[in-house]
Amino acid sequence: MHGKGVPENSLAAAEAAIAAGMGIECDIQRSADDVAMVFHDWDVERLTGAAGATGALSAEELHQLQYSGSDQRPATLRELLSLIEGCAPLLIEIKSKPGYGVERSCEIVAQDLASYSGDVAIMSFDPRAAAWVREHSPDTCCGLVMREDEHGYTQTAAERWEAFEYAQPDFLAYHIAALPNDWVEGLRADGLPILSWTVNSPETRQRGLLHVDALVSEGAGLP
Template identity: 55%
Template sequence: MTARGAPDWLTRWEYAHRGLHGPGVPENSLAAARGAIAAGMGIECDIQRSRDDHPMVFHDWELSRLTGEGGLTAQFPADAIEALRLLGTDQRPVGLSAFLAEVAGQVPLLIEIKSMPGYDVERSCAAVAWQLDSYEGAAAAMSFDPRVPEWFAHNAPNVPRGLVGTDTLENGFQGVWRNPEALAQAEADFLAIDVRDLARPEAAAWRAGGRPLLTWTVRSPETRALGLAHADALIAEGGGLA
């Protein structure tokens, strides 16, 4: 397990989950990024990889929910994905390069790299790291897959790295964050834990060791109170519900 300290900025912000989105402002869009910046919030965003290995700021493995188009995100090149419309808006999916240019260091970023068991996630890590190499703002990479922070530990150690955890969401990595071998493999600087699982003793033990504990997704006064009591930073929807 790495003993290095996480950057101070990590716990000084509240983060807008997939940007500050809502009616007319789709998740992971440039408009959602602008909304978070205007609200003084950091931004959590998601990465899927296009067929030609571009990191796209897009949550789903499939295009349909967000664009109305059929097919897997990974089946299309970046320019074809960027040509789509996000449903009901004038916004389009964008690549990480455009997203970084929009944020331009105004607020910090938590970049969640999507993965699943058996997925060649190292290609996604390399694509993200290449773009972050010239980015001057605060940004961290994280994933449910412990191979992601492990990759950054060995190949881009200057990028803060986190392990995302859940015992509730069925995504192929349930409970992995509590496995001591997985934690050692990940060499994570921080954990970001499902708020529904935040009261687990492993989360408290991590935080008691002086390591940052973030929580997602805060969507109600009740989950806000839980997060404020047990975590160091919140990843929230709805403007933080303050």
């Protein structure tokens, strides 16, 4: 969720997406006081120039930071929802890593969404997220994000299948660098919606349009 000169995951980026008639994708980190924050990194340095782990700071401490080169500040998910008010579809990626309590993040996000009536879906690289949503918020659409390189949870075909079977996702968001492939094509042929990320060039946009149902795009990958 960002554009030229606009910080990623900022409220300004959401406003720009709404003005352009586009959907919004955001990332969620959990603050030290258990608030869902619209923020990508596990550390605040890259985006704000400050030091510290994102999860070690309270929501108020995070809100006091400014994105580098901008007057924008990290926002809570509730602030983002209030801004959107159903004006655009929202795709929420819940960040996770090995040993992290992603279920607590899912619970907080679900609480924030309880009174929200707009179109929204949740996704995560962590298959535990989709499993939690399926059990505790079954009316919420939830997907599994997947990649095949050295990052993430699913470097091997066996790991990808195990994660998919555990998550039982409503959709799959697949790394554009790993497309096309027979497994994803087969899932799509069987009716599973397929998204792809991050589409950031004309070439990846064209590839995505040929092989998936929706694109998570930025920069030169936008139409």
